Amino acid sequence: MQKSKSDKILTAVIVVISVAGLVYFGLSAIKDDSKRAGENPFEYKLDFFENSGADKIAYEEHKTIPLTLKESYAIAIDANDKLYVSGDRTLLIFDRDGRRKAVITLDQPVSALDVDANGDIYCAAGEHIEVLDSTGVKKARWEDLGDDAILTSIAVGEADVYAADAGQLLVWRFNKDGDILGKIGEKDEARDIPGFIIPSPYFDVLIDADGFLWAINTGRHQFENYFPDGGLRSSWARTSMTVDGFSGCCNPSHVALLPDGSFVTSEKGIPRVKIHNRIGEFVCLVAAANQFDRGTVGLDLAVDSQARIYVLDPKRRQVRIFRKMEAEQ
Secondary structure (H helix, E strand, O other): OHHHHHHHHHHHHHHHHHHHHHHHHHHHHHHHHHHOOOOOOOOOOOHHHHHOOHHHEOEEEEEEEEOOOOOEEEEEEOOOOOEEEEEOOEEEEEOOOOOEEEEEEOOOOOOEEEEOOOOOEEEEEOOEEEEEOOOOOEEEEOOOOOOOOOEEEEEEOOOEEEEEEOOOOEEEEEEOOOOEEEEEOOOEHHHOEOOOOOOOOOOOEEEOOOOOEEEEEHHHOEEEEEOOOOOEEEEEEOEOOOOOOEOOOOOOOEEEEOOOOOEEEEOOOOOOEEEEOOOOOEEEEEEOHHHOOOOOOOOOEEEOOOOOEEEEEOOOOEEEEEEEOOOOO
16 A cells, blocks of 8 residues: 555656646747747758858959849850840840940840850750851751750850750750751760769850860769760869868859869859869859858859959849959068
C-alpha cells in the first residue's frame, strides 16, 4: 500500500513539473516569435557570402547609360566601341560616349546578340538567328533549330558563328551563310566530353583571341574550351560559395573576355561581377553583391577597346560601365 501511494505522489510531481515546463517553453516561444515577427526560420541566408571579398574590388563605376526599355536582355560592343542593347522588341545603338544613335524596331524579342568586324548584327530571335546590317536592315533569317531550342548566347568569329542552345543542351556551329557545320558539347564519353548541364536559361559562349570556342557549363560551374570540330581542348571549374568560385544551380550566368584573355563573369543568386585569369585563378572583384539590387539577374557583359567592363543591369534599367582603379602611388 505504501509503495502505491509513493508511486501516485511521484506521478503527480512529474505531471506538475511537465505542465510547468510546457507553460514556460510555450511562453518563451511566443516571446521569441514576437521578437522575430515576419522572419522565415527556414530562410537560407547569404549575407556573409554577399558581403565577402570587399577588399578584392579593383574596379570603380565610371558611368551609367539609362535605358528606356521595360525589359532588357543582351548587350554587345563592336570594333568601334559602339554599344548595342536588345530589349522588348527593340535594338538600341549608342556611340562610344553613350549617346543614343539609333532605335531599331524588331519583329520579336532578341535574347542574345553579337556584332562582327563588318558591323553585321547577329541576333537570337526565338528558335532562329537573324542577321541585320549596321543600319538594322534584315539581311538573312536562318533556319529554325526546333521547338525545343532556347538560344541564350551568340559568338561571332571571322568565319564561324556559335550559338548556345539551353533547350537542347548543345552549341550550334554555323558558317556566315547560316549553314550548320556541327553540334558541340553533346555528351560523348569516348571523347571525354561530359555534356552540358543547364538547369536554367543561362548558357554563354565566346570566342578567344586564338579563335577557339569557350562554352560555360553552368550546372558544373565549368569553363570548356573546344576545337571547331567539337573536340574538348581544355577546361577548368571553380565551385565555391566564396568570392573565388561559383555556386548555385547555374553560374556564372554571363561571361566576357578582357584583352589579356582573362574572363569577366557575372552571377545570379549572389549578383556580382569578377575576373578570373585564363587558367581559372581568381583575380579580383569588379562589383560586389551590395552594388546590385536584391533579385537582380541577367547581368550580361561586354568589354570595349579600353578594357572597360559594361554590365547590363535590367533591374535598374541601365548599362553600367566599370573601369580599373588606378594603383595608389
